Amino acid sequence: MAADTDVVVVVDFGAQYAQLIARRVRQARVYSEIIRHDATAEEILSRRPKGIILSGGPASVYADWAPTVDPAIFAAGVPILGICYGAQLMTRQLGGTVARTGRGEYGRTPLTLGAPGAAASLFADWPAGGPIDVWMSHGDAVTVAPPGFVVAATTPDAPVAAMGDAERRLYAVQFHPEVVHTERGQSLIERFLFDVCGALPTWTHTNIIEHAVEQIRAQVGASRVLCALSGGVDSAVAAALVHRAVGDQLTCVFVDNGLMRAGEGEQVEETFRRQFHVDLVHVKAADRFFGVLEGVTDPEVKRKAIGETFIRIFEEVARDVDDARFLVQGTLYPDVIESGTADAANIKSHHNVGGLPEDMAFDLVEPLRLLFKDEVRAVGEELGLPEEIVWRQPFPGPGLAVRIVGEVTPERAAVLRAADVVVLDEVRRAGLYDQLWQSFAVLPAVRTVGVMGDGRTYAYPIVIRAVTSDDAMTADWARLPYDLVERISSRIINEVDGVNRVALDVTSKPPGTIEWE
Ligand code: XMP
Numbered sequence: 029m030a031a032d033t034d035v036v037v038v039v040d041f042g043a044q045y046a047q048l049i050a051r052r053v054r055q056a057r058v059y060s061e062i063i064r065h066d067a068t069a070e071e072i073l074s075r076r077p078k079g080i081i082l083s084g085g086p087a088s089v090y091a092d093w094a095p096t097v098d099p100a101i102f103a104a105g106v107p108i109l110g111i112c113y114g115a116q117l118m119t120r121q122l123g124g125t126v127a128r129t130g131r132g133e134y135g136r137t138p139l140t141l142g143a144p145g146a147a148a149s150l151f152a153d154w155p156a157g158g159p160i161d162v163w164m165s166h167g168d169a170v171t172v173a174p175p176g177f178v179v180a181a182t183t184p185d186a187p188v189a190a191m192g193d194a195e196r197r198l199y200a201v202q203f204h205p206e207v208v209h210t211e212r213g214q215s216l217i218e219r220f221l222f223d224v225c226g227a228l229p230t231w232t233h234t235n236i237i238e239h240a241v242e243q244i245r246a247q248v249g250a251s252r253v254l255c256a257l258s259g260g261v262d263s264a265v266a267a268a269l270v271h272r273a274v275g276d277q278l279t280c281v282f283v284d285n286g287l288m289r290a291g292e293g294e295q296v297e298e299t300f301r302r303q304f305h306v307d308l309v310h311v312k313a314a315d316r317f318f319g320v321l322e323g324v325t326d327p328e329v330k331r332k333a334i335g336e337t338f339i340r341i342f343e344e345v346a347r348d349v350d351d352a353r354f355l356v357q358g359t360l361y362p363d364v365i366e367s368g369t370a371d372a373a374n375i376k377s378h379h380n381v382g383g384l385p386e387d388m389a390f391d392l393v394e395p396l397r398l399l400f401k402d403e404v405r406a407v408g409e410e411l412g413l414p415e416e417i418v419w420r421q422p423f424p425g426p427g428l429a430v431r432i433v434g435e436v437t438p439e440r441a442a443v444l445r446a447a448d449v450v451v452l453d454e455v456r457r458a459g460l461y462d463q464l465w466q467s468f469a470v471l472p473a474v475r476t477v478g479v480m481g482d483g484r485t486y487a488y489p490i491v492i493r494a495v496t497s498d499d500a501m502t503a504d505w506a507r508l509p510y511d512l513v514e515r516i517s518s519r520i521i522n523e524v525d526g527v528n529r530v531a532l533d534v535t536s537k538p539p540g541t542i543e544w545e
Contacts, residue, residue: 033235034227036060037077039067040365041085041095041113044499047362049083049111049206049217051400056218057229062365069100079107079225082114084204088168089116089126096121107197107224109150115200116168119188122198124174131185133164136209139183139190147180147192147199149223153215162189162203163210170202197224233410236403237269240395244273248354253393254346255356256338257282257300257308258425259292262358262396264299264417265408269395270356271306272411279307279352281345283338286314287427287441290449299414309345314438316341321429321436325473327545330436334426355390359397360404362499421466422500430545431493434473439526440488444471446524447490454516455494455508464506465497469520470533470544478528480521489529490520495542503537 036053038060040046046062053060060081063072072080080101087094099121102108110118116126138159141151154160162183170188173179177198181190192199199220205213221227255267257280271278280300284293293310300306320333346352396404408418428444429436447469455467470491478485492513497503517530533540 033059033230033239034078034225035075036079036081036221036225036227037072037075038062038081038083039065039072039097039114041065041083041117042087044501045085045112045204045206046083047365047400049081051402052206052214052217053081053221054231054400054403055214056221057231058221058227059231065095065097067098069098069104072098072101073104073106077106078227079109079221081220082108082110082118084112084114084165087113088128089113089120090128090168102196102198105197107220108199109220109224110198110200111206112166112202112204115191115202116166116170118198118200119170119172119174122174122177124170124177124188125172126168127171128167129169129171129185131169132167133183133185134166135164136161137164137183137185137203138162139181139203141181141190142179147178147190147194149194150190150192150199150201150216150219151180152219152223154212161209161211162205162213163207164203166202170200199224233403233406236399236407237272237410240269240407241273244270244393244395247391247393248274248277251277251353252349252351253278253354253356254349254352254390255280256342257296258423259288259296259417259420260358260423261401261408261418261420262360262404263356264296264413265404265411266356266358266393266395267300267306268304268408268411268413270393271304273395276307278356279309279349281309281311281342283311283313283341285317285334285338285427286438287317287334287429287436289423289428289452290445295414295416299417303412303414309349311341311345313337313341318436318438318441323435325434327430330429330545331426334429353391354393356393356395359394361396361398361400364397419462421461421464421468424543430543431468431470433471433544440471443488443524443526444469444490447471447520447527450519450523451492451494451516454512454519458509458512460506460508460512463496465495465500465503466542467492467494467506469493472544476529480528485528487526487528489531490524490527491531491533491544492516493533493542493544495537497537497542500542503542505534505536508532 038046038050040062050060139162140158169186173188173191176193177191179188179191183189186202190201205216257263282296301308405418451469455461494506495503
């Protein structure tokens with residue numbers, strides 16, 4: 029991080045809460061870092077934070093396994109805001125009372141502000157008194173604030189919904205200001221950052237780019253850098269950043285495996301070769317991929333075959349690029365946070381197109397490793413990447429192959445690609461593209477009987493899959509308007525040869541996954 033950037037540390041007590049808080053802080057243009065709760069006070073303070081936020085979490089402070097934080101942080105003179113679990117932990121560690129009241133609050137809850145007291149600065153933008161809706165999700169509740177704290181707000185079942193000790197600059201709220209359902213939650217976070225911590229809003233997209241460019245230059249010097257482009261937003265932004273930093277020292281490799289969405293290869297050519305004048309190696313390798321996929325029907329075998337073929341091709345190209353020492357990876361901040369803590373079951377072996385061939389002697393350049401997805405998109409826009417790339421829905425590394433159940437052949441890939449064009453086109457026309465996490469077509473391995481014109485048909489169905497999600501960990505099936513489903517269905521039947529039926533996938537994740545394989 030640049031020396032002149034203020035840092036706010038978010039201590040992570042579990043689940044996704046900390047990431048959302050860190051994003052809200054960055055939305056206020058203050059750089060935030062997430063740190064594990066078991067870090068020592070020394071480690072936390074070594075970041076020289078302007079403020080510390082203790083996140084929510086799924087535990088009860090009474091659980092045996094309840095995570096805690098090194099209490100020395102409370103005496104360090106750094107402003108601290110505890111949220112939900114963080115508020116209860118702060119209460120417990122500073123001598124207040126957290127009780128199992130048996131009256132938890134979940135969801136929208138009316139909050140009443142007390143007389144302007146110690147925590148008034150947090151609520152400066154809120155209407156005096158209230159009630160105002162906040163989002164609650166707690167079982168235990170703070171019943172007695174620690175010595176030195178003044179109660180600033182209450183709700184029907186939380187006698188201490190907000191409290192503060194202005195002298196020590198310690199604050200806590202039982203509700204979640206980071207979720208959109210809390211009216212004026214963002215303004216509470218901003219008052220904490222700017223008024224209490226005195227942080228400066230310098231984490232702007234221009235500064236992010238300048239900082240990344242400086243770091244990339246310092247890291248790679250005059251060496252040659254390779255970057256695998258997938259057509260997706262992360263690798264595109266990473267490449268554009270590295271190009272901004274080291275210009276023609278960068279060589280991009282785009283491997284067309286025959287399993288891309290329609291028009292993706294052309295888009296990469298147009299953007300990187302013609303608009304950015306990047307040295308681009310475009311490998312047309314569809315035949316090779318279809319060759320290794322011949323007869324393969326098992327999803328995991330498919331993924332591995334595609335991943336390995338990609339790596340072999342990449343190695344071949346790399347050998348021809350003189351003395352390339354660095355490889356660009358589009359790793360994002362959530363990956364950095366999660367590696368190290370994640371022990372989730374390996375449900376699908378995700379093949380990352382930029383994936384590092386382990387036996388290759390490259391140093392990694394990861395210009396996005398401090399950024400969340402929304403920041404990556406903003407940086408992409410600022411760098412002049414086209415909207416179609418910056419706002420593109422995620423697409424899996426193995427491409428259409430994991431949407432073709434059964435054997436992947438050039439003919440079946442062509443059927444699916446044509447159907448996918450229709451789904452995306454109609455979703456865009458309906459103005460829903462940006463609201464959906466993903467929307468695409470799936471080709472199952474069955475054929476069904478139909479009747480078209482005077483004849484009997486025996487052809488493939490296409491399944492429409494559209495989901496909403498925040499992070500792909502969970503997803504809900506999208507309630508597409510019926511007239512949109514109708515248009516997609518009739519266009520697919522009329523325009524895509526080999527399809528005589530269209531179905532809609534109405535499965536959430538869990539129990540389904542987003543992709544079919
Ligand atoms: P699932 O199907 O597991 O997908 O619910 C979650 C998200 O990950 C994407 N996905 C992949 N991305 N390589 C990737 O880079 C893969 O092998 C892969 N498999 C799934 C999927 O599109 C969704 O956004």
